[in-house]
Amino acid sequence: MATMQDVARLAGVSVSTVSYVLTGVRPVSEATRRRVQTAMETLGYQRNALARGLASRRSHMLALLFPAIERGLSGTALEFVTSAAETARRHGNHLVLWPTAADGEAETRDLLRQGLVDGVVVMEVKLHDVRVAELQRGDTPFTLIGRTADPDGLPYADIDFDATVRAALDHLTGLGHRHIGLLSHSRASLRAGYGPTVRVLAAFEREARERGLLTAVRHCDETADAGRAAVADLLGERPDLTALVTLNDNATFGAVAQIVDGGRRIPGDVSVLSIVSSPQVGALSHPRLTTMAAPGDRLGRLGVESLLAQIEGSAAAVAAGASTLHELIPCRLDVGATTGPAPTTS
């Protein structure tokens, strides 16, 4: 592969001049610039990423820290990863994948110390996240997708669970529902402090209280069968429930099946609204689920862009007390055929 030396020789200039053409940090005459550019083209020259990184202390690489994904289909996760990678590339950066244990504190530290990346995007942040703690101890810029329990000082982009739950309840109460269930993730997920589980639950209970709704909550594993069982139990105990908000793609499908098998119609008797999901998943159900779509691509883009801004501005920004990213994006409602007016009975 051609090196900068080769380009310099061919263009009849010094190596540093070639570098200045590339980086633009010092002026170069138009004539010289053209000669250098021609030389680069004929040689098909590309800067060696390693050497550049070593010399400039900017590797133009970002890491995506994600714990092994076990949660359901995670069409959203893929969307997120793709969008993050594309955004990074669009800005001339590389995205490297760091699959680590959720409690991979030492693991994370060792990776950081390799000095490979300029910054880190953390996925699947938990309320008390040791990886985040580790990052705060170091001086590598990072952004969170999700939030810790007390994220005020930290740059993050997350789903606006409050707004999402509010919109969900607006939609359902607008249809006359007053007795609404929540089918959430597993209890383990709640105990582990998984953000979406915790925040949706809190928002649901608060909003329902404020609106004077009757509610019931069930946690269940991420399988259709678990969803079935949970809903069977739920409807057994609360037969006059008329709507169900779900936060668990796989379980939702079991829930729908169970409701129908139990002799109730959707949405005639019970409405189902799946949040933090996607229309594509919704379309798999028949009738098509009403969903609220997780903004995976926007989160990916935002996370990476804010990280890059942080890296660029580093010194300047820190001095100026830069406004760190605090972005909350609600899920988008896509009305399908599983939500409708509440039955008009007693």
Next chain:
Amino acid sequence: MATMQDVARLAGVSVSTVSYVLTGVRPVSEATRRRVQTAMETLGYQRNALARGLASRRSHMLALLFPAIERGLSGTALEFVTSAAETARRHGNHLVLWPTAADGEAETRDLLRQGLVDGVVVMEVKLHDVRVAELQRGDTPFTLIGRTADPDGLPYADIDFDATVRAALDHLTGLGHRHIGLLSHSRASLRAGYGPTVRVLAAFEREARERGLLTAVRHCDETADAGRAAVADLLGERPDLTALVTLNDNATFGAVAQIVDGGRRIPGDVSVLSIVSSPQVGALSHPRLTTMAAPGDRLGRLGVESLLAQIEGSAAAVAAGASTLHELIPCRLDVGATTGPAPTTS
């Protein structure tokens, strides 16, 4: 961050000795080794990845080349990516994501010339793939997930579509079905030379012919609605079809709905078997789909491991005419509730 200098100073040895302790390329006395190791631990030393890569011409980074994913849910794709990243990490390598256009020839070339990665894993290989052609021109090791039209000289791991289709037809003919439809990807996908589409079609037609089955094929877009329409059309034309093999997750759900809405029972009247899918997706359907699971994780692991073997052995292997990876893995049958005995009518 601590450098090798720091370690050397603290241990009272030269930098090269520290390096030899780390690489093991030259012998180091037990006493010295221990001193160095202690020094590294107290400093929390990790080798700088960039400098190491530059000096040794081995970056320990692999690229995953994937075109923007549009195909369906792609739970499989995520599984694959995760498995590839984990395998890379287990072997002390980093996986970087290169989202490129499927026809990103120049794009691929430029990325390669940055000399960032030791090797490349190519996803979603098409029968005539310009990215592969580009790779063949260069000398960066690579492996394909999927195959080109004529992959004999190339290292690849792919789904064994022949065996998969055979197993699917074994399952169905074993249940007495003789008139079987195939619901495949879009026609565009076929024209683009997307491996799974082309190879499943070929295998299906060949196998059916050899077994003397009646068949019908429909192509449709990756949506439930398209699946519905296609199946409506198909059953209209072939009312005595008793089984349907599907290669299109999203469309499958539409297909199932359409069959039921059309007044036929599953599997009483029509059996449905979704191939290159997964039990998790199958579980979303009610009744649970019989599926054949794409071996996403095995492909990810195999691809990366074979790539690493190629890189390690590079010189040696090439000289010895190393056996390149030619691995075909069939999908695994998971019998659900959508396949059953063929109806015993005329």
Next chain:
DNA sequence: GCGTTTCGACGAAACGCTTCGACTGTCGCA
């Protein structure tokens, strides 16, 4: 007791780039 290995360690030269200091002209302005 004198060459000859062998073992363990060292110093210095890469690797391919960025960046800093310095040098040469040119131009504008007092």
Next chain:
DNA sequence: TGCGACAGTCGAAGCGTTTCGTCGAAACGC
């Protein structure tokens, strides 16, 4: 006319490793 400023370029010193040649001392064979 003289001087500072500035555009444009160069050479050399890093960046943190690996790797090659070398060298002293201990071990060996005869």
